[in-house]
Structures are given as structure tokens and as C-alpha cells.
Amino acid sequence: MRFKRSLLFFVAILSFSILDNVKAQNKALTLEDLTPGGKTYSKFVPATKQQLQWLGDQYVYALSNEFKIGNPDNTKESTLLTLEQINNSLQKANLPALKSLPSVSVINNDTPLFVFNASGNRVVLNPFTTEIVSVVKTEKNWANQDYSAKGDKLAYTIDNNIFIVDANGSSVQVTDEKDPAIVCGQSVHRSEFGIHKGTFWSPSGKKLAFYRMDESMVTEYPLVDVSARVAKTNDIRYPMAGMKSHHVTVGIYDTESGKTTFLQTGKPADRYFTNIAWSPDEKAVYVAEINREQNHFDLNRYQVSNGAKEATLFSESDSKYVEPQTPALFLPNDASKFIWQSQKDGYNHLYLYNTNGKELKQLTKGAWIVTDVLGFDPSGNNLFYMATTRSPLDRDLFKLNLKSGKTEQLTQEAGMHNIALSGSKKYFIDNYTSQHNPRTINISSTGKKKAQTLLQAENPYKGYAFPEIEVGTIKAADGVTDLYYRLVKPVGLDSTQKHPAVVYVYGGPHAQLITNSWMAATRGWDIYMASRGYVVFTVDSRGSANRGRDFENVIHRNLGVNEMADQVKGVEFLTSLPYVDADKVGVHGWSYGGFMTTNLMLTYPELFKVGAAGGPVIDWKYYEVMYGERYMDTPKENPEGYKNSNLLNKAGNLKGNLLMIHGDIDPVVVWQHSLAFMKACVEARTYPDYFVYPGHEHNVIGKDRVHLHEKITRYFDDYLKK
């Protein structure tokens, strides 16, 4: 679901420090300091190493006007490449000089190479010799750029068609669809099922698998651009729950023959074709095919030569839903085996399969989940993955020996570890934060060697007034499940006084607001509100991510019900605190959190007095097919569920003050949701407030985000604090 990711993006990049005691002389933080897009926001981002990455088994990073290179064993560093050297090379290639270091990525060939953009050209450069390997002129309308593993070919799209350019600059058009409703080479199925792109290079780069999506049967939704001289409509294809969905097929383009073969995926055409993987020999492509009902998938193998289906390796079904999100990962030393992720035992775990579809072994097990697989070492004996073994709030790196079955934890300190393995997988960059640690970057070994610290960031809020943040657990409404909460206390709390409180809520699947990352992932606005005397409280209720299948799928067919029951448990805890004024509890959330905020205001008016709901889902029948039907089935299949979760039916319950906010060109939760809610309130004679951010999509981002947060703050000040 796109909107969850956008939201989490903000959560992730907002991180703040604790000062245990606030001193009178401490400076005050502003929304410009605390909001992404704010003028002074960057001053408060914890220090890091710019462009830190592996170049083979050495690490590189950018510092001022040069790239440094370091030895992982002793972190001894030297200069690899200067801006001056780069510009000398560019000059020889008749390209203009750069004013600052480019943003580089690394192609890990035998000799690792830098790739970067210079004046609209894609430049491949050997950083050791400063020699330019290739230059290809790119154009501004080249979207969805995707390089082959060797970096010698670039697939891209112009409008709805795919093109490929090679290192010599010669290009070829792969698809030639005239109807703009047929889109090739782009992400499909609204980026659900782990899909985030539409082209898939074969390992050698000789073949390109790609998505072709026919949207001609999908209803058009009008987004109006009021900034034009005369407002004009941009129609987007938006399949709403229960309505006609797009048809996706998978093409295979052979760069040598120039021919395209389509996989013979057959009917029904409105299924989901996901988790595309190439067999190592490039003779087959694997596709996980989910039915429209999303309660069953087959992992199928197709012959590349003619597109024929060779086999269904295995299937999974679930009475609620299945949601495969990661392609098969083949063993480097045995092309007949691959790793598959599944939450069929209740938690996302790793399984070893053979290409006959036989499950050979469950590789991981326990009441925790694998969050990411980072790949194998060159021998294929050791698999690296991330998991929540320590707690759902932490992420650690593990090495699993497939032969011995032995698992080794490679990260030591509690926290959210972000890992980059070196070329040979002998080393890894361990970039981690935890609630009280703004950032540590270690260079570590996947073997026995001790970690070396590359960076320890200072608390960027030192000297500023800052709240205390508490993380803990309460029981869910089922009386059994532990839920994690985060409590941001007013700056300079006087616990003999009663304070207004705001619950910041999301509540939907695929999201987790509280982690053991810097500041426990507290948002800047929460800090700001704490500085204004508010308590800010968040609980990751059932339905949220990273707690296992049954924790999340409790929401199935009845969105809002269990999530709200848990949020109410949170409020019970919150108002049990002696310094919280139980008559002054507000709620704020965006997207699914906007749905929750509105629903809580309408369902528990005695608990929630003031709400601010952004980009809210109001009626799930206006939401899209992929996410919507996974959780709700279709309106025809689940009329009760749609009726109960339809906030239009509850508009008459509004008692407190509710500010609803929407971007007028929101392509995710379309504007219709909040406008229909205003209409329902007018008819029910209730009195919400409204605000619109013209020109904004699903989130209000950029500098206007400061305005948004000021707007919301004023609303709580006007109606909750008074």
C-alpha cells in the first residue's frame, strides 16, 4: 500500500534525542527545526558518513570534495578520488565540470566501478585509474531507469513504452504501445505485493523481463490541477474495490534476437503477477500468481523460450489472505534450490525449496519474523538475513550456515541495524541507531573479527529543551497480546498538573510506529507538541506490522474494529497517568491514521474531544482493489464489513472538534473520501472543520509540511488546550 510507505518514510527520517532534564536555559525548538522540509531541519539530522558504501571489500564515502577509501580491518583511510580528478576526466570526455562531488553508485564487477550523472550523462568511471569507461547521454523524460547487473545496459521508459540503451549509446525500443492505457516497464498492481518496479534484467543482462499493464478497462478518476490558467483535469486509472481491475502480463525481451515473448499466464486476467525471479540459467522465469480474492497463490515456472508454463511448484492458501512479497532467491552453488519466504506458520520465515517445488527444510522458526534477506556469501553456504529475534522493536543481522544449520547473530548492540555487506560478504557496514543513540556506524566482519567504529554521532538536540520519551507495553483489548506504546511527556513536566494529550495513530497494516531507533522514531511534531505542554501518545495496535500473521490479520473484513479497541486500551493507560487530563484527549493521524482518527472521534466521542484527520479513508469502497480487497474483500462479498467501516454512516455521531485535511490531487486516498464525508456531515447536521492543501498529493511534503504542522497545532491549541 503506497500510502503506508510514504507515511513510514516520514517516521523513519524523523529521529530525535532525549535530554533527561530540561534546563531553563535550553533553547526552544521550532517547527522549522523539527519538520522535514523545514528551513533548519537538516541541522538536527544526526551526523552520518555521506555516500558510505562498499567498493569491493573496501569502503568508500564522500568527504567534502573527495571520496575516501578505507580498509575494513583497521579503518585506515586514504583519498580515493577527488573532485578535481573527476573533472579532469570529464574534461577529456568533453563534458562540463561538476561543482561538487556527484552522487555515485557502485557496479561490483571484477573491478568495481563508479556510476554517476554528470550534466545529463550517465558516466561510468574507474575510481582507481580515474579513467572514464563509458558515457551515455540520457534525457529528462527517461523514467524508471534500471541497470543490468554488469551496468552495461540501461532499461528505461518514455511515457508508456520501454527502451534500452547500451554502453555504446545505441538504443532500441522494446515496446510500442500506442494506447496510453497500456503501460509497459512500470510498477503494477499499485505497488502492492512487494512490487516497486517494472523491469527485471536476467543475471547476464541478455534478457529483460517486464510488466505490461492494460488499464483500458479501469475507471478514470479526475484529479484537477487548479494552478493552471484554467483548472484542468488529469485523469488517473484508479480501480476501486469490487470494480474492474487492470490486466497484467509479463513479457521477455531478448536483446540479442530483438524478440519479445509473453508468458502464457492465461485467465482470469485480473490476477496479480508478482515476485518475478530469473532462474540462474536464464531459461525460466518464476512468478507468484495470486488470485483476485488474494487467498491463494501458485508459484509458477515459465519457459523463457516460448512463454509456456512448465510447472506449478507449490501453492499457498489462507482463509484470510496470502501476501508473498519477495521473489525466489537461488543458491549460488546449487541452481536447483532456492529460498522462499512465507508466513504460513504464523511468522515470516525462510524455507528451502527445490525447483520441483518440494519444501526441503524450514530454515528459521520462532515467534519472531525475518524482515529482510541480504543474500549469500560467494560459496553459497552462508545466508544473511535480518530478524526481530531480540524484540519486535529491534532488527539484527544473522548468518545462517545452510549445511550445519547453525545461526550466528552478527550485530551486538540493541537497535535498528541497517546493514550493507561487502563484495565478498566478509565485511559489513553496520549503521544503527537506538532510542538513545543518534547513530553509530561500525565496520564489522561476518567472521570473528571485532567491529571498528567509523562514526559515533552526537545528540543534535544538545542544548535544546527536549521531552522525556518512554517506551513500554500494555495489554491489547484481547487481554493477552502485548502492545508497544510510546509516551512523549511534556517538556519540563510538572506531574502535579493536568496536561492535554494527543494520541498519534496510524493503526493500519504494514506499518510500525515504535521501534528501537533514534528517539524511538518519535516524529518532530510530537516533540513540538511536548514543548507546548502536551502529552503525545502512540500505540502500535493489533493490525500493525512485524508482529506476525495473526497479529496483523485480525483486521480482516472489519477494518477499524480491533484497532480501535486497542487504541481505547491505550487511552485507558494514558488517562491513568496522574498528569494527563482525561477530559482533554485528542487524536491525530494520516491516511489509515486519518481513517482511525475520524472513526475514533465518531465511535468514542466521550474519550476523544479533538481530532485532526489527514488524507483519511472514509469509505473503503472508494479505495483501490489491491490493498482494499486484501483486507476487506469486495463490497459484494462483505457488505456488513463495508457498512460498518463506512464513516459516512457515522457522520451524525460527531460531537467534538474534528479537523479534516486533504491534498486536492491525492492519487492514493482520492479526494472523494473527505469531500463525501463533509457532505454526509452537512446532511447529518454535524460540524467538522476542513482544510485543503492544493497541489499536494497523499502527503503534504516539502516546505508546506511546516504549515501543515502549524495548522494542526493551532487546532489543538484552539480547541483542546483552551
Add this chain to the structure above:
Amino acid sequence: MRFKRSLLFFVAILSFSILDNVKAQNKALTLEDLTPGGKTYSKFVPATKQQLQWLGDQYVYALSNEFKIGNPDNTKESTLLTLEQINNSLQKANLPALKSLPSVSVINNDTPLFVFNASGNRVVLNPFTTEIVSVVKTEKNWANQDYSAKGDKLAYTIDNNIFIVDANGSSVQVTDEKDPAIVCGQSVHRSEFGIHKGTFWSPSGKKLAFYRMDESMVTEYPLVDVSARVAKTNDIRYPMAGMKSHHVTVGIYDTESGKTTFLQTGKPADRYFTNIAWSPDEKAVYVAEINREQNHFDLNRYQVSNGAKEATLFSESDSKYVEPQTPALFLPNDASKFIWQSQKDGYNHLYLYNTNGKELKQLTKGAWIVTDVLGFDPSGNNLFYMATTRSPLDRDLFKLNLKSGKTEQLTQEAGMHNIALSGSKKYFIDNYTSQHNPRTINISSTGKKKAQTLLQAENPYKGYAFPEIEVGTIKAADGVTDLYYRLVKPVGLDSTQKHPAVVYVYGGPHAQLITNSWMAATRGWDIYMASRGYVVFTVDSRGSANRGRDFENVIHRNLGVNEMADQVKGVEFLTSLPYVDADKVGVHGWSYGGFMTTNLMLTYPELFKVGAAGGPVIDWKYYEVMYGERYMDTPKENPEGYKNSNLLNKAGNLKGNLLMIHGDIDPVVVWQHSLAFMKACVEARTYPDYFVYPGHEHNVIGKDRVHLHEKITRYFDDYLKK
């Protein structure tokens, strides 16, 4: 300008009574009582005679299940026709019975006839004999129905084409335009220049003049219907100031030959073709043709036979604008002469012209205006008109003898007289109200006879708590001109206390908010606010209607400037009152009044603390060609004027609390205005509030109007009263 009329409509139908002293036991009025569309609103409309009209020289009206007929000399009444009789006649014609009296209109042939709709049929009935003269089945999609004078032919439109049906039910298609952007038989030029329909029967009913409007070159503006299953766009043709305008021509359809001739109006095609009049012999059609710049018009005569232009009778020019709004009226006894209205001497007056275009005589003169011409008596010697001789707040009926030049005033009491002349013009119905008189209906004589009173309505607010209303004058910002104000005092005013005050403003041309009609035309919301302790103040500033040319055209090319200067004079007077709190002055207005409200909040933030602006014009370049260019010229011709009146440029000035409200399918002041303003405020980091009424056009009408007024009331309560 359409929006002004819609607004005035509300002003006109809202009228309320004064109680000098409020007594504790008096009941409180609610918004349901005081708002058109409210559940109990009709209880407070002053009594009237339903369907009162002339049937020749006798008057008829509906009472319960029968039509009464009365003698104008003695008001002796009897039963003319009962529902039972009507139903008996309908039964004979095989038509279903009616449950209540139909709404009738009268065709004044030799024997006057009733026309009414019965179960989708147009029925013509002789009310004296109860005989049905004709029945024609009509369809729901027949729009713009227009009957010939004798009532024997009906012109109507289906979509963009014209049809005619005769009394025998045989029908003919007049136009056959395939392109929906070419519209026939409908009002053109956005109903400016007095245009309110698109078909014009010749006196005999043998020929039909009609408008044909080609809008294909006009930009389409998207209105989005969010109540559809998936929001869908309805595009309207909306020509914005300075952009391409539609092309209008005039066709003449001959019902006998079936042929259509178009007037050869020539180029430029984007002129305005207005005030269509038939010569009495039906050989010619007169058209007042205004140039796109609207500073010049020609009165032209065209031959009906071939559409050729015969003559330009005369022209008028003005450095600001000309605005002819009423067609030539020919003398019944001399087809070579006609009456023409012009404000060329500074006030709208009557002139006698001959068909050579020679001005023979100025018939009326003075620092007052003729507001309406009601026609001649059968002899053609006496002309009846309405004028503001008594004061700009009153309307009186006059009889002018064209031979003697003598003028006689036929109405006695001060007030707003609404007149209907009898068939022979010997009598008239005089339906009038004044500030303290809810309604009097007299049957009067245009000769010497004394008036008879048919109805004296009681004060419908008797027993309810009611405010005192004061009408007076202040000096305009020019120091010379008298402006009328209306002051609604708080119910039960304690003049030792300070009260918050709201200025209700319109300010634009073609509107007059204060008249000597019932309650001085005070709106229900103003009464409601007075009952909540507010002072409500209104002043008709320069630029408003019925005060003469120079009073109104002071706004030319600089909309807002002089109107605001006068409103500030109003506030100076208002805050000089001992019981008004000068720190608590708010402002509210809609449409042009929304423009004024927003502009006042941004220009005089020290005077106005809280505003509620509905359907506001924000940037005049988004407004339409006809009204917009009349007052502002084009953006190219008047860049300074457009810049100064563009509230987007002032968004950063907002200091107080401003609630902006808009209907999301407003086809008059398009939504772009207020959305662009929100965007400008976000960029300027100012903080207006917003509300939208989905499914509403330029005014929020029907039952939702109660919600609107409650919403606005709460806003002033929250921010002005506190």
C-alpha cells in the same frame, strides 16, 4: 451577473419584523425558523394571497381547493373554479385527477384562459366554462419552455436544440446542431445585459427569433461530481476574462415556411447581441449590439425576410461601460415610435425614439431612476413605470401621459411596491411591504378610484424575541455621497455593555441590500446573530445598485478600492456607537461579498478581526468575460487593476481568523478561486480556515443553508465572541 441575482433572491425572500422591546417571555427564533430551506421557515413568511393574478379585469387567487374571482371595484368575490370541476374536466380528457389546485398562469386572449401542468401534460382550460381547450403531452427533458403570446405554440429545447409544439400536439424540430458546443434557444452571454432566455416569439406567434451560441472555442472548466460511484467530471464552457469568448448569432424561424434566416451580424463575432425586439409588423428585429470592450453599442434593425441589416438607429458610448438591459418597447398606437431606457444622463430614464433612430423626447428626468417599465394602456397614451422618486429605498408606480407629458404617482404608501396591471390596465394589484409592514395587498385603479385592501398581513414574529432595526445614512469616503446603512441591534440591547459586531457586505454592482421592504430586507441570519448578542451592520457602498450611473461605475477598473473605503466609513460609524466593541468587529459576505470580506480582512486587519467569506472572487482573471471585462477590462488592458484586486498577492497579510467557504461545483465563481487562495496562504505561511459544501453550486441552498448559517455562527462565536 448571475451571482448577484442569486444573492438578491435570498435577500428578497428574507423579511422580518421589528418588535420594539423584547420581553423576557418572548420565544427564541432558531435558524430553522430564519433560514430559507429551514424546517419551520414557511411559518414566518408573511401571509399572502396564493396565485393572485388578473383574469382580464377581474382578479383571481387560490384558496384551499378553489379559485376565487373578485371584482376590482368592490372586491366582491365568488368561486370561479373548484378542484372538483378541474378534475371532472381532466377525467373527460382521460387524464388523472389532481390532488391539489394546480399552479396556473393566464393567457389573456379575448377570453382569458388558464394554463397548467397536469401529470406531465400542458392543459389549457377555460375557467368560466371548465372546458378544456387543448392538451399537449410534454416531456421531462423539455427545457426553456416559452409560449407564444396567444398560448397556441410552445417553444422548448432538448439538450442544445429547439423544438416547437402547437396546440394540436404536432411538433417540429427548429435546429439540428450535432455539436453539443453549439447551443440554441438558451440564454447567452452568461445572462448579462438583461438576457434571461433564448427564444423570442413574434407578436402573432408566427415567427420565432432565437439565440444560437457557438461555445466550441471556449475553454472547458471541470466540475467534479464526487457523489458518483467514482468521481466524474462535468465540463462547462467558461470563458475567463481576456480569453476566447463564445460567438452568438440570432436566427429567425418561420413557422409557416419552416425556414430559418440568420441575422447578418458580421464581425467581430465575440460581440454581445442583446435586447432583441420584434417590430410590431414582424418585418424587422431590433438588436442592441455591444462591442467586446463594452464601451459602445449600436441599436440595429435587421430585415426578417433575409437577415440583412437595415439601419443603425443610434449608438451610445461611455468611457467606462454601457449596459443596455431592456429591449425597445413600441407604442401600441404608433409603430414608428418606441421607448428606450438609457442612463446616458447619469440615471436610468425613458426616452421616446422614432424608428429612424431620432430621439424625440426625454420622458423622465431627475436624480432618481426608472427601475421597470410595465407597459402601455390599450390606447397607447399612458405608459406605466416604476421609479425611485421617493427615495432609493422605495419603488412607486407612475402613469405618464405621452401626449400631455403629465406624470401621476399611483402608489401612496412608502415602501417597495410590486405591481400587476389588469388586462385593460384600468386596475392594478398593489402588493407592497415596508420596513414595518409585512405585507399589504390592495386592488387599485389606475384612474381616480380609491384602493381596496385585499389583505393586511400580520407580523409573523409576534411573540418572538426580535431586534431593533435602524436604517439611516452616513457619508461615503468621498465626503459627499449619502450611503444607506442598516443596523440590527442585539436583542434586548444593554447599551452600557460592549457587543461584538459583524458587517454583512456585498459591495458589488447590480445589488442593493437595504430597501424599504419588510424588515428593511434584513436577512434571517442577521436576526439570529442579533439574538446571540451581536450587532449586525450593512452599508450599501458606492458601486451598488439603483443610485445612478456615477455612483455605480466608480468601481470601474479598480474593483474593491472605493467599496472598501466606504465600508471603512461604515465601520467608523459602527464603532462610534457606545455599545459596539471596536476590538470585536467581524465581516461576512458571499460572492462579490466574499471578495469584499477577504479583501477587507487582508487590507484592514486592524479593523476586521474575524471574517467568513463564501464563494469569493479571489483573482478577477478567473472570472468570466461578460461581467469581468465590463468592470475590469481584460488583464492585458488593465494589468494594474488586476494586480491590485488579486487577493492572491495579499495572502500574506492575513492576521485575523478567516473562514473561506465554497460549493465544490460552483459554476459561477469557480472553485479555483478559493483553492488558489488556500495555496497562496500556505505559501505565505498564513492560516485561514476552510469549508466546502460538496454538491452545491454558487449558493448553499435548500436545507443545507441552515447548516451553513450554523457553521458561520459557530465561527464567529469561537473567534469573535470569546
